Amino acid sequence: MHFVQIYLRSVRDTYTWHTEHPVQVGARVALKFRGRPRIGIVISVSLQKPEYKTQPIDEILDEQFIPATWISLAHWTSEQNFTPISQVMSLIIPEKFLLQCDPVVREKFWFLTGNEFETLKGVKQKLVIEKLLLSEATDEKLREIASPTVLKNLAEKGIIAFRLGNIAPAAQPDFTRPVHELSPLQQEVFEKISHSKKSCLLWGVTGSGKTEIYKKLAEKVLEKGNQVLILLPEIALTPQLIAEFRSVGSVAVWHSKLSEGERVQEWARCVSGEAQILIGARSAAFIPLPNLKLIVLDEEHEWTFKSETAPRLWTHDVAEWLSFALQTKIVFGSATPRLESWMRCENEEWNRVELLSRINETELPKIQFVDMRNEVKFGNYGPISSYLAEAIGATVDAGKQVVLFLNRRGFSGSTTCRMCGETYNCPHCDMPMKLHRNGKNARMICHVCGHLAPFTDQCPHCEATNFVFRGWGTQQVEQVLKDDFPGLRVLRADADSMGGKHDFRKLCEKFSNHEADVLLGTQMVAKGLDFEKVALVGVILADVGLSLPDFRAEERVFQLLTQVSGRAGRRTMQGNILIQTFKPDEKIFSFIKHNDTEGFLSWQKENRLATKLPPFGAIAKILFSHTDKKTAFDTAQSLFREIKKRSDCVCNFAPAFWPRTHGKYHFHVFLQTETREELYVVLRSLSLPIGARIDVNPASLL
Ligand SMILES: [Zn+2]
Numbered sequence: 028m029h030f031v032q033i034y035l036r037s038v039r040d041t042y043t044w045h046t047e048h049p050v051q052v053g054a055r056v057a058l059k060f061r062g063r064p065r066i067g068i069v070i071s072v073s074l075q076k077p078e079y080k081t082q083p084i085d086e087i088l089d090e091q092f093i094p095a096t097w098i099s100l101a102h103w104t105s106e107q108n109f110t111p112i113s114q115v116m117s118l119i120i121p122e123k124f125l126l127q128c129d130p131v132v133r134e135k136f137w138f139l140t141g142n143e144f145e146t147l148k149g150v151k152q153k154l155v156i157e158k159l160l161l162s163e164a165t166d167e168k169l170r171e172i173a174s175p176t177v178l179k180n181l182a183e184k185g186i187i188a189f190r191l192g193n194i195a196p197a198a199q200p201d202f203t204r205p206v207h208e209l210s211p212l213q214q215e216v217f218e219k220i221s222h223s224k225k226s227c228l229l230w231g232v233t234g235s236g237k238t239e240i241y242k243k244l245a246e247k248v249l250e251k252g253n254q255v256l257i258l259l260p261e262i263a264l265t266p267q268l269i270a271e272f273r274s275v276g277s278v279a280v281w282h283s284k285l286s287e288g289e290r291v292q293e294w295a296r297c298v299s300g301e302a303q304i305l306i307g308a309r310s311a312a313f314i315p316l317p318n319l320k321l322i323v324l325d326e327e328h329e330w331t332f333k334s335e336t337a338p339r340l341w342t343h344d345v346a347e348w349l350s351f352a353l354q355t356k357i358v359f360g361s362a363t364p365r366l367e368s369w370m371r372c373e374n375e376e377w378n379r380v381e382l383l384s385r386i387n388e389t390e391l392p393k394i395q396f397v398d399m400r401n402e403v404k405f406g407n408y409g410p411i412s413s414y415l416a417e418a419i420g421a422t423v424d425a426g427k428q429v430v431l432f433l434n435r436r437g438f439s440g441s442t443t444c445r446m447c448g449e450t451y452n453c454p455h456c457d458m459p460m461k462l463h464r465n466g467k468n469a470r471m472i473c474h475v476c477g478h479l480a481p482f483t484d485q486c487p488h489c490e491a492t493n494f495v496f497r498g499w500g501t502q503q504v505e506q507v508l509k510d511d512f513p514g515l516r517v518l519r520a521d522a523d524s525m526g527g528k529h530d531f532r533k534l535c536e537k538f539s540n541h542e543a544d545v546l547l548g549t550q551m552v553a554k555g556l557d558f559e560k561v562a563l564v565g566v567i568l569a570d571v572g573l574s575l576p577d578f579r580a581e582e583r584v585f586q587l588l589t590q591v592s593g594r595a596g597r598r599t600m601q602g603n604i605l606i607q608t609f610k611p612d613e614k615i616f617s618f619i620k621h622n623d624t625e626g627f628l629s630w631q632k633e634n635r636l637a638t639k640l641p642p643f644g645a646i647a648k649i650l651f652s653h654t655d656k657k658t659a660f661d662t663a664q665s666l667f668r669e670i671k672k673r674s675d676c677v678c679n680f681a682p683a684f685w686p687r688t689h690g691k692y693h694f695h696v697f698l699q700t701e702t703r704e705e706l707y708v709v710l711r712s713l714s715l716p717i718g719a720r721i722d723v724n725p726a727s728l729l
C-alpha cells in the first residue's frame with residue numbers, strides 16, 4: 028500500500044490518502060474529501076501507514092502533472108519561511124487545474140471536409156465556406172463572420188471539421204524587436220558569462236544593453252531545446268521588453284495582472300514546453316519549466332523581489348535553489364547591486380562581469396546638487412528651485428523633454444491647522460493622512476490603510492481656515508508647474524493618476540510621441556523607461572526615505588537615485604541631472620554625484636560589518652499584531668523572554684516603527700545571529716504563538 032500526502036485547493040493542512048498503485052510526487056489525483064469529489068496533487072509518498080485511518084484515492088488523473096523538482100521546491104520554501112506548504116503550492120499551480128480536469132483551451136483550426144456545399148442557402152454558411160476554400164481558419168477568425176451554431180450545423184452535415192492546435196497564449200504585443208549584433212564589449216561579456224561555471228553578477232550601467240546579452244544567452248539555450256526563465260520587477264514587464272524576446276523564441280508571461288484563464292494557458296504552455304521563454308515577475312520563479320537551463324534575474328536590487336506576504340522570501344534564494352537543483356546557469360543583473368550580491372562576488376562564490384559603458388558611448392549624465400536651504404533663504408518655499416526652473420525652461424525651449432521625480436504621491440505629506448496645531452491623522456493608523464487635490468476635489472487619504480475623509484478648508488476642531496502643508500507631493504508639484512509655467516504640458520504618473528490596466532502604457536506612449544514636455548511621477552518614472560528626447564531629470568527631493576531608521580535605507584535611496592538619473596540622455600546626447608536636497612552634506616550624495624557604486628558599496632560594507640547586519644550576520648523579524656495593545660505587547664514580550672532563556676543570540680523587542688496601522692498595534696521581536704544556520708536553530712526551537720509572522724532576512728526593519 029502507498030500512502031500519499033495531498034495538496035488540496037483552499038485547505039490549509041495536507042492529509043494522507045492511500046492507493047494500491049505506485050504513484051509519484053507531482054501526480055494529479057481524484058479523491059473524496061469530506062464526502063465531496065476533489066482534485067489534488069501528491070506532494071509526498073510513503074510506505075509507512077499513518078496513525079489514522081486513510082481513505083483510498085479514486086483515480087490517478089495524470090502520472091506526472093508537476094515535475095518533482097517543483098514539489099521539492101515547495102517543501103524547501105515552506106520550511107525556510109515557516110509557511111504551510113499549501114500556501115506555496117498555490118503559487119506553483121493555478122487553482123483551475125484543481126477544479127476542472129482540463130481547463131486548457133487549445134486553438135481550433137477549421138477546414139473543409141466535404142464538397143456538398145453547392146446547395147447551401149444560408150448567407151453566413153456561404154461566407155464560412157468561401158473563407159475556408161482559401162485556407163483553414165481559426166475559430167476566432169470564423170466567429171467574426173458566423174456564430175458557433177452555424178459552425179456546429181456545418182460540422183454536423185460533415186462539410187467542415189476542426190483540428191486542435193497549440194495552447195492559446197495570453198495576449199502579447201503584436202510586434203517583435205529584432206536581435207542585434209553585439210558590440211565588441213557586449214560580445215566579450217557574453218563570452219565570459221557563457222563560459223562561467225559559477226553564477227554571474229552582470230554589473231551594467233543603465234543603458235549599457237544588458238537585454239541584448241540576455242537575448243544571446245537565451246538563443247544559445249534554446250538551440251538545445253531547453254527553456255529560459257527571465258525574472259523582472261513587475262513594473263519592468265513592458266510590451267517592449269516582451270517583444271525583445273519574441274525574436275528569440277516563443278514567450279510566456281507571468282504577472283499579477285493575468286486573468287485566471289490566462290494563468291491556466293500560460294502555465295500549460297510552460298509545463299508542456301510549448302513556451303520556450305517565461306518572462307515574469309517574482310511569482311514566475313515558481314512556475315514549472317521542465318527543461319529549464321538558464322535563469323536571468325534582472326534589476327536584482329529591486330525590493331519587489333522580496334515578498335512582503337507569506338512565503339516571505341527573496342526571489343534570489345528561489346532562483347539559486349532551482350539553479351542548484353537543475354544545474355542551470357544563473358545571471359543576476361543590475362547597475363546598483365545589493366551589498367549581499369556584491370559580497371558573493373568578493374567571496375568568489377559568484378563571478379562579477381562588468382559592462383560599464385553605454386551602447387552609443389554617450390557620456391553618463393552630469394549630476395548637480397541644489398541646496399534647497401538657499402532657496403528658503405531667498406523666500407522660495409516651493410518645490411521647484413530657481414536652478415531647476417531655469418533648466419526646465421531651457422530644456423523645453425530646446426525641444427527636449429524633462430522627467431521629474433518625487434517619491435511621494437498626493438498633495439502634501441501632512442496637514443496641520445495653523446491655529447490649533449491639530450494634524451489630520453488616520454483614526455486607524457495614528458499617522459498623518461495625505462491631502463489629495465484633483466482640481467476642486469479635495470480629500471484626505473491614509474496611504475497605509477486607504478481610509479478616506481473629506482477635506483473642507485475649515486479645521487474640524489477650531490474652524491480656522493489656515494493650514495500648514497508639510498512635505499510636497501506629486502499633485503502639489505504639478506500645481507506649481509502649471510502656475511509657474513503657463514502652457515507647459517505636464518503628465519503625472521503615480522498610483523492616483525494610473526487607475527486602469529493600460530493607463531501607464533498609454534501615458535508613456537504619449538510622452539514618447541512628445542505630446543508633453545514634462546513627465547512627473549513617483550518610482551514609476553524611475554524604472555526601465557527609455558525616452559529618446561529626455562535631456563533633463565530633476566529630483567524634487569532626494570531626502571525622502573533617507574532618515575528612516577533602517578540598515579538598508581541608504582542602499583535604497585542610492586539605487587533609486589541612480590535609476591532615476593539613468594533616464595536622461597540615453598540615446599545620443601549627454602543628459603543633465605539636478606538633485607534637490609536640504610541635506611547636501613550627506614555622505615551618500617558624494618557617491619551619487621561621482622557615479623561611484625563601488626565606493627558606495629565599500630562604505631556600506633564597513634557599516635554592516637561593524638553592526639553584523641546582513642550579509643555579515645543573519646537577522647529575523649517576528650511581528651505580532653493585535654487590536655488590543657496589551658495582548659500584542661504581552662505576546663511579544665513572552666516570546667522575547669523565551670528566546671533569552673534558550674539562546675544567547677542578540678535579541679530585542681520594540682513597538683514597530685509604525686506602531687499602529689489598520690486599527691492594530693504592532694510589536695517586533697528581532698533576532699540576530701552570526702549565521703543563517705544558527706538563526707534557524709533558534710527559530711525552530713521556539714513555540715510560536717498563532718498569528719506571529721516570521722520574516723527571515725527582512726527587506727527592512729521597519
Ligand atoms: Zn484648528
Ligand SMILES: [Zn+2]
Pocket residue numbers: 453454455456473474475476477478688689
Ligand atoms: Zn489608516
